[in-house]
């Protein structure tokens with residue numbers, strides 16, 4: 153299970169690229185995977201996924217109520233402590249109540265010069281797509297105005313294609329995992345994370361190095377076949393499954409397989425906002441969407457198709473959308489064992505997690 | 518009599534009564550023959566109506582739906598579909614003292630204690646078959662996210678349709694059209710599920726009722742500004758059942774019109790027991806519904822809650838000739854939805870209108886909506902020089918209720934006001 157020198161060098165290089173990116177000016181942080189990064193990019197800014205500070209959020213807790221999830225409090229903590237350099241703006245989605253409250257707090261208490269809250273529908277329907285496309289159009293207008301530029305639809309199309317290419321590349325890695333797998337899921341998730349941070353061209357380089365030097369040289373992995381789903385997770389959880397002897401075959405994560413489901417072609421005459429709206433809403437739903445429950449039937453089929461032997465579900469304490477989803481999983485998924493992990497946004501929690509994950513893998517082995 | 522009922526309900530088999538429609542007929546007769554005492558005729562009317570609706574639900578002969586707190590009930594009244602509000606049922610269970618049975622039932626099935634107990638109670642109530650299983654679950658997405666998630670989950674577990682009205686945050690034309698489209702869709706789904714067709718003119722009638730109710734509520738709110746207004750906060754909160762399930766019904770209109778007349782009369786006759794009032798207060802969010810004396814303790818100390826944000830009439834006039842637009846407009850105009858500044862502005866407005874000396878927020882554990890941005894509310898009120906007290910607690914689950922602690926906090930607050 154150890155890494156080769158090649159692999160070690162690769163992951164180190166990836167981390168360095170991310171650290172270099174963090175020094176850049178003009179960064180716009182986003183927090184929910186429904187954020188249309190293409191629009192931010194088309195305005196000459198650098199969108200990247202913000203992750204909260206792990207551990208106790210002493211400072212943020214006086215601004216956000218202690219019954220809000222640890223992710224949003226961790227995010228506010230990092231911003232208020234000034235740990236994020238050159239942060240020009242924040243773009244949030246009203247994905248859940250916690251996110252909305254985080255937006256109000258960031259707008260009021262951070263020094264970001266741009267802040268925006270996107271109104272995301274809870275459905276995928278034609279009227280919802282039309283509504284969402286109008287929201288996206290207004291957002292593009294607001295961001296262009298803020299930048300004092302005239303960002304065009306043509307520029308937006310360019311970014312849409314750039315990001316789509318990278319999503320397609322990553323999707324290739326997720327293909328053909330029904331049988332034996334060579335790359336563990338934690339590596340794929342780590343690459344998706346890099347995709348959410350690095351500018352498209354930088355990511356492409358990283359991806360190529362991975363697929364050329366590492367992916368094709370891997371041997372088959374052995375161990376219980378695991379499916380991972382749930383809310384935002386503390387860093388390292390996916391890797392922990394691998395280290396404990398499981399094989400992470402597939403995930404159902406926002407910053408994982410789901411964010412890649414954007415590969416369609418525009419229809420004749422379709423404007424970029426309608427295309428974006430359609431692509432973002434057509435993907436498999438997360439827990440806050442209306443069809444999350446209905447989608448469970450598909451999930452069960454997927455578990456069979458990928459010969460999953462155990463499901464690990466993680467949710468952050470105080471996260472309502474994923475909490476309810478987890479309850480539903482327990483009621484509905486009866487054919488395979490499900491390990492439910494509740495946790496904080498803290499890698500310190502992994503000590504206890506390690507024991508529970510090991511015991512779970514042991515049980516299904 | 519009410520105490521007797523409470524005593525009976527607290528017994529283990531007590532809640533069994535709830536499932537029998539006959540009990541509601543009995544209750545109705547008791548109200549009609551004045552065997553139960555109410556402070557207002559309007560309250561008696563509301564109770565009789567509530568019993569009638571609940572009887573229909575437990576009769577199980579007709580289709581009925583579960584509705585979340587802010588779902589547009591005008592649609593249901595227009596179609597004659599009874600609504601069951603699990604949040605109100607939870608409040609009722611708490612006031613009769615048997616919420617513990619339902620909470621424990623939910624918890625025994627691993628529903629934890631970090632989410633809203635209104636919902637946990639409802640889940641336990643349904644799992645233990647005390648709450649009736651509806652033909653469909655109807656929720657709206659504004660304000661309360663927990664209800665959306667709970668209704669969605671229960672609909673999936675019990676294989677019932679889940680209807681969600683997705684309400685956008687911004688009050689713009691696009692949002693209005695989006696909501697109107699969904700309302701039409703919900704009506705046709707309801708028709709399909711229940712086999713009941715929306716008759717011509719019925720929606721207009723429901724909106725006319727809602728508009729009349731809005732005016733009566735405004736009148737009541739205006740009367741409550743009078744120094745002789747006798748309506749206590751506890752009494753005002755007792756009308757929550759109607760606010761959650763009644764808008765669009767003729768009954769709610771009649772209850773509120775009656776209440777307005779009764780209040781006016783009592784103020785005119787100055788029937789109010791005049792206690793010297795030291796402080797006037799504004800109440801944010803809901804109070805606990807189990808036996809507690811918070812509001813009474815305040816009164817004892819010469820402080821009175823003169824208004825509650827829940828009773829604020831936030832929506833504008835409804836146009837009967839454009840019923841769907843009016844309902845959609847009402848959905849979009851909730852002050853507690855959207856940017857927190859909307860809620861803060863209304864709190865400040867209400868504080869000024871009712872000339873209050875201080876504001877109390879009852880922070881119900883698990884309600885992310887009302888508690889999330891408390892700090893901002895505090896900061897804004899502080900700027901206005903308005904003292905603000907946050908009482909942490911739970912509206913339904915009384916296991917952590919410590920009257921002594923609450924009283925100490927209130928004492929400290931009142932001292933500060935003095």
Ligand code: SF4
Nearest residue numbers: 221248250383384471
């Ligand atoms: S973890 Fe849950 S509550 Fe927190 S931001 Fe994500 S979806 Fe919202």
Ligand code: SF4
Nearest residue numbers: 633635661663884886
């Ligand atoms: S108290 Fe809050 S979470 Fe609970 S039902 Fe009401 S709005 Fe929803």
